[in-house]
Amino acid sequence: MKLCIPTLGNGGLDDVVSEHFGRAPTFTVVDIVNNEVEIVQNTGEHFGGMGNTPELVAGAGAEIMLCSGLGPRAISAFEQLGIEVYVGASGTVSEAIRAFQAGKLAEASDANACKMHRH
Numbered sequence: 261m262k263l264c265i266p267t268l269g270n271g272g273l274d275d276v277v278s279e280h281f282g283r284a285p286t287f288t289v290v291d292i293v294n295n296e297v298e299i300v301q302n303t304g305e306h307f308g309g310m311g312n313t314p315e316l317v318a319g320a321g322a323e324i325m326l327c328s329g330l331g332p333r334a335i336s337a338f339e340q341l342g343i344e345v346y347v348g349a350s351g352t353v354s355e356a357i358r359a360f361q362a363g364k365l366a367e368a369s370d371a372n373a374c375k376m377h378r379h
Contacts, residue, residue: 263360264289264300264322264343265353272297273354281330282313288353289320314338326356326365335368 266284267275278284282304289298300320304313314337317325325338326349338345345368349356359365 261293261324262289262291262320262322263324263326263357264317264320265326265349265356266302266328267299267353270299271353272299273352273357275353277326277328277349277351277353277356279328279350281325281327281334287317287320287322289322290353290357292357312337314341314343317341318343324360326360330368338368 265288266278266281267286267288268278268284269275269286272288275288284302286302287300289300298320300316302313302316304311304316314334318341322343325343325345327345327347328349329347330345335345346360346365347368348365349359
């Protein structure tokens with residue numbers, strides 16, 4: 261199972277979770293079955309590139325997105341791609357994964373979507 265976490269750099273499991281999903285410089289993709297870590301540069305339109313960030317995440321093979329928060333349009337885009345989204349991630353990538361595995365992150369919904377991204 262591949263988890264994806266928006267991150268601030270190239271630190272792998274020790275990297276810090278980005279608080280702003282769409283503007284995260286990188287995405288850390290962790291295969292928790294094989295203990296493999298891949299760093300994907302954010303080339304999405306919200307980071308000055310082209311393309312849709314959820315599609316970038318899907319292209320990396322992620323099945324689950326763990327993030328601090330995100331807007332309702334991003335939640336919908338992930339749902340359409342078959343990627344589950346959980347919010348409330350913080351700290352390092354390792355800490356976010358442990359929180360997810362412990363059931364401490366909430367499944368993303370319109371009710372817990374970022375209020376400032378309702379456009």
